[in-house]
């Protein structure tokens with residue numbers, strides 16, 4: 001069993017000051033909280049510190065850039081990566097951490113509990129890509145891994161190079177090629193609890209994501 005003090009939850013955040021108090025407050029006791037801030041202008045870093053998180057500032061923009069900085073900065077054996085927008089519940093993480101015993105990578109399968117919050121084009125794109133991962137790489141996933149739990153050393157050894165939206169997908173592709181055992185667990189998915197979407201809820205974010213995915217899809 002993993003000791004909670006040996007787990008760091010990495011939250012990539014850009015302008016998530018509204019959601020962070022609730023998110024950080026829901027992190028299970030003992031887990032380290034690490035917020036990676038990418039040029040936020042809404043006080044994200046101060047709010048994060050005030051709610052018990054360590055903060056890493058990353059100068060290079062991009063989701064993958066923030067995640068990589070967080071994984072690198074973590075000092076625990078296990079790292080979990082989760083969005084800081086309130087759409088996911090850190091209280092569900094122990095189930096995923098427990099599944100790491102038999103697997104090298106545990107990914108969350110987002111189960112929406114609300115009609116809004118997950119745009120149809122994002123859901124469709126996600127389903128199409130997951131299907132392709134199942135047929136081409138023979139891994140049993142139904143989501144592209146927006147939430148991930150793994151051992152830090154394993155993750156760094158995979159040498160994921162994508163620094164934008166393609167990071168989660170490239171991680172799955174490289175993990176499958178490396179022969180990792182990949183487990184999937186359901187997680188609840190809600191509309192974000194403040195702020196605005198940077199990826200699937202904006203036209204620019206969607207275009208960038210489709211472009212980034214196309215580069216790493218097998």
Ligand SMILES: Nc1nc2c(ncn2[C@@H]2O[C@H](COP(=O)(O)OP(=O)(O)O)[C@@H](O)[C@H]2O)c(=O)[nH]1
Pocket residue numbers: 011012013014015016036037038061062063066082083084085192196197198199200201
């Ligand atoms: N640090 C950092 N975080 C980011 C960046 N882009 C997105 N995020 C965070 O990644 C998570 C997912 O982004 P979000 O805007 O919710 O995308 P959506 O769920 O597709 O609408 C959120 O916690 C964002 O704050 C970025 O460039 N840098």
Ligand SMILES: [Mg+2]
Pocket residue numbers: 083085087192197
């Ligand atoms: Mg979101």
